[in-house]
Amino acid sequence: MVIILKKDSDKAQLDSLVNWLSGKGVEVHKTVGTTQTILGLVGDTSRLDIDLISAMEIVEAVRRVQEPYKSAGRKFHPEDTVIKVGDTQVGGGTLTLIAGPCSVESEEQICEIAKSVKASGATMLRGGAFKPRTSPYSFQGLRGEGLRLLSIAKKLTGLPVVSEIMDISQLPLFDDVDVIQVGARNMQNFELLRELGQAKKPILLKRGLSSTYEELLMSAEYIMAGGNEQVILCERGIRTFETYTRNTMDVAAAPVLKELSHLPVIIDPSHSSGRSALVAPLACAAVAAGADGLIIEVHNDPPHALCDGPQSIRPQAFDALARRLHVLSDAMRQAV
Amino acid sequence: MVIILKKDSDKAQLDSLVNWLSGKGVEVHKTVGTTQTILGLVGDTSRLDIDLISAMEIVEAVRRVQEPYKSAGRKFHPEDTVIKVGDTQVGGGTLTLIAGPCSVESEEQICEIAKSVKASGATMLRGGAFKPRTSPYSFQGLRGEGLRLLSIAKKLTGLPVVSEIMDISQLPLFDDVDVIQVGARNMQNFELLRELGQAKKPILLKRGLSSTYEELLMSAEYIMAGGNEQVILCERGIRTFETYTRNTMDVAAAPVLKELSHLPVIIDPSHSSGRSALVAPLACAAVAAGADGLIIEVHNDPPHALCDGPQSIRPQAFDALARRLHVLSDAMRQAV
Amino acid sequence: MVIILKKDSDKAQLDSLVNWLSGKGVEVHKTVGTTQTILGLVGDTSRLDIDLISAMEIVEAVRRVQEPYKSAGRKFHPEDTVIKVGDTQVGGGTLTLIAGPCSVESEEQICEIAKSVKASGATMLRGGAFKPRTSPYSFQGLRGEGLRLLSIAKKLTGLPVVSEIMDISQLPLFDDVDVIQVGARNMQNFELLRELGQAKKPILLKRGLSSTYEELLMSAEYIMAGGNEQVILCERGIRTFETYTRNTMDVAAAPVLKELSHLPVIIDPSHSSGRSALVAPLACAAVAAGADGLIIEVHNDPPHALCDGPQSIRPQAFDALARRLHVLSDAMRQAV
């Protein structure tokens, strides 16, 4: 950490700051210039409160040198984390394909889609039971009943299931869910993250609509600080000024997050664009950029889907896309 | 609502769409052009699912004409809502000044600040007990104990108190809190909003970091749909590309939200900028733009505040600012 | 175009508006509801000034149905445009690889890089002579001399050259330049665009830092309206709140622009990220998403490049990347 002091800062205050910092167990190196003094801090600065230091009267600015995430960061954990889910895994060279409807609507619907995406090579089944909808008047999901139907589809196909939690109180209902998803709007629901730190199953953590990489990794850190190290990071589009697409998919998230962290990274091309015609090209881009997998909305009847129809693709389209993605993934491996 | 159909759309599909819409109780007017057909829908379209229609094969685009919020909107509720809190009120011409520390830290701290801001003309006391912090290693608030200390300061000064809730499970602890705050990161925590729709007290709803006016009003609608009509809207800065300030205060939020909605609107200049030197000019701007009030972080010792020190102002600065704001507010009224 | 009128709008004003519109040669269809009247306009609405209509007293909102760009749009020009440049082409299935240094620095530098990237399969050479630099104290390019050196490298290797123009007055110096680049900061320099509409050579038009797809296409329309139909669209990263990368590459630009327009689309992974380590994954993503090509900064000595060193890759890295991109491009074609 580097602390830049104000011009002509008071000597007594400076000494007191240096003492206080030394007391926190960090080494302080002073650079005194004619107009500016700079303090270079060496040691474990991750517990120093940057806000507190910034507020001090003699401090002009504080610049962090090290990342504030330790468990999620690659620095102290150089090998890739691979997360086992049922018979499959996320990371470690596997192309994870999570597919299924936005919402679970009925037993027929979820089972039909599950069989279809499994036949096409999906490695997990997604399906929403608790649905975060912008309007209180929109369909809110089948809730507990949705999770029950998901279990039926899981038993039928053997596919592990991923479903979104919206509140701590729903946790007991997620017993038969293999991967718990935290949605973009809950990425900084810190009470929920803390609770999931106690869970014994993988968490799929979606990046918030306007969250930085660092904030996403800090949210992962919340979960990991509680003891649950099975976190899958997920890029799902960020909010920009562009209105043609629902969001802007930040494909750089894959290589950047994999550089900063050892956790696996998947991408959601469906929410990223909000348009079914863009799902295939964005999915290909994600794999080419090095993502560990994709989460894709597939619906057998998009015009009558109870939510997010415009961004869902049909089972046949998913089948073609899955084949395309494997060709691409193989070509990438070969071309290294 | 206006539905724009694809070029050369199938006649049978079009008839079926028109029938389906009529069945939903809306009148359908067709505009047939040489290259494009447009459907104009008249009646109560607020329950039509725009996503579902957009996904239909013959539909190119759907444009809403009416706002999707009914309870929060001004159209069916033209008079301003005024919310009573203890002996004071929000809206209706009162200049609401909510002041206090980011976090409650000790009985001495909260009581001293409460007495001071009351003397300066604050109408309510703020103080965080549950703190949403980006890092799991930062101070997380005194939680239940913080609320207890806040009650002591309330009893001492008579000021109604505002404090932030982070999870449904904390609700029983908020009995003695006068206004429950929903933070920016929870603006779309729909389960929490729904629960607060059952609460019998005012909710201060902060705009999310990248939320539109419409989304903020839809979140208010969630609370109001549950029966709780006492919602105070709060602008607290949005996220942009600018990094000099923590966020960018959208001062237009005051006149826009007051035009679209009957709910009172307050502004938070502290979180909007993240810099104490900007609190006064931004507070003045907010009042000049027509905001019903402000929520301001005041700390008796900012350099040692346990959170958000850089954006807190001292009690003396608040005192000067409060006087300035009243002069301004009076001048505005006079100058109409 | 759809015009939504205000509630209870004056009948005489409405009639006058309808007459005025009819006089402009468009058909007007009225949808009268109990609370709202909507006008559907049919015919050539591209010359109607949407701002003028929006300002009218009885108008609540105007929604466009058709795109405002005719020459750049795909609607009236369904086949892909292919642009010939020297012995190569952009679009039509060719993988265009434009490579070279940010700035031309010396004859040795540009010639060495040109030979190297040609050997690796680049189809064009890039090199900046006029450099838009944020600071007046940074290196501003060799200007006329830079273009002269670029001609030498072109003669030596046979590679067509691409270079950026910054002002109309520089146009006479671009005689031997094969493709004139308009930088992101000049995307809406309308006087320059108009002038380039008279030029007889291809224009590489970069998307502005915060420009929408529609604005980019309208800028292409400026050039095309002057008679020059050889426009190559280029995504180069947009500005968002993320600070880890210099910009956020919007990979969806490739499929979206190719859907809306018949013009070829290339992507610049170097400026998109500002980090050399991200150039390869982003280049792969761009090709996988369907871009017609890439423009990449290659420097033989990045640490001593006079500009944009951090985002330049070395010739060896470009060589490996070019091979990888061809494998990828072949796999994509195969996998359709």
Next chain:
Amino acid sequence: MVIILKKDSDKAQLDSLVNWLSGKGVEVHKTVGTTQTILGLVGDTSRLDIDLISAMEIVEAVRRVQEPYKSAGRKFHPEDTVIKVGDTQVGGGTLTLIAGPCSVESEEQICEIAKSVKASGATMLRGGAFKPRTSPYSFQGLRGEGLRLLSIAKKLTGLPVVSEIMDISQLPLFDDVDVIQVGARNMQNFELLRELGQAKKPILLKRGLSSTYEELLMSAEYIMAGGNEQVILCERGIRTFETYTRNTMDVAAAPVLKELSHLPVIIDPSHSSGRSALVAPLACAAVAAGADGLIIEVHNDPPHALCDGPQSIRPQAFDALARRLHVLSDAMRQAV
């Protein structure tokens, strides 16, 4: 400037970097930690190329401590700059009110508006002759003829005039224009800025749609580096995700720019919002935040304005607003 080196960086490379920096005339202080080495540079670092240093192999990151703008910055020029224009001035406590139509349309129009805004207290007249329009099919301004009409209005009323330049080649036509405006889209048209550095008249420099404060000040620096120190900074709204308003007015620009720079700052509430109903509240907010003045679009017949009608206010509305702004401005001064 602070240079953070990579872990375990090569000693020889480090020595060579230190020597190179010393050769540039800056003092280098080394902070060697167990995991990280930091270099603190002291002296005039404004000429060091931060990009060049960032690209070096042993460098992890570079953090600037001092601002890169010297002429525009307040550090070496603590007193406010006051700019004389005709009989009025910008800065120094004067409330500058620049008013007039978006476009000059006819002699009658510009003269009528000029007389009216003068009577209401405007200190300068604005009027566009060269108009940057997104569409090549929209009205592009009367160009040279527009400037001629502006001169007539100036002679008639005595008001100094402000008009926008779009290209260097237009400069000879601006002889009788008192303040030359550089529009948001040209804020980084560096060739134009450089040329205006030679001009002998004040430049009104508008902030780009997605430009940072620092970039705006660097563009001012371009003009000032050429010898023209009469620069007026202008906030005109930035682009965000919000679509209800055309742009988001960043009211903090006034206090921030006035803290960082000695140049006067005015705000444009018309382009900031794109809605006439918001002009008055945003204008009040700007003055309350400490802006030195406003530039406002006033049209005698907004529904028939040839451009930007929706954001223009009528002369009577401007008259009321001007009175309101003076009351506000007086109250602010009084309340210090």
